[in-house]
Amino acid sequence: MGALLGHITGGADAATFQPMNVNFGLFPPIDGNFARQERKQALSARALREFDALARADAAGGGNSYLTRHVWAARLAPRSQH
DSSP states (O other), X not given: OHHHHHHHXXXXXXXXXXXXXXXXXXXXXXXSOOOHHHHHHHHHHHHHHHHHHHHHHHHHTTXXXXXXXXXXXXXXXXXXXX
């Protein structure tokens, strides 16, 4: 979320902005040498760890923010199988 927020607030042109799926090029670099797929898995794992830490800190502070009410709840909800 932070990488996307950084792109939207720092480098995106509102006149030509188009929504997109995950773009690993927006993520901050990760230490180590990885093959392409391993790098994406490492970046994803780091993002999930950081998101979980953020959500837990928010919940510990009372849990009444948008993050806790919507995003964290969606993360814990069972996913439908299509």
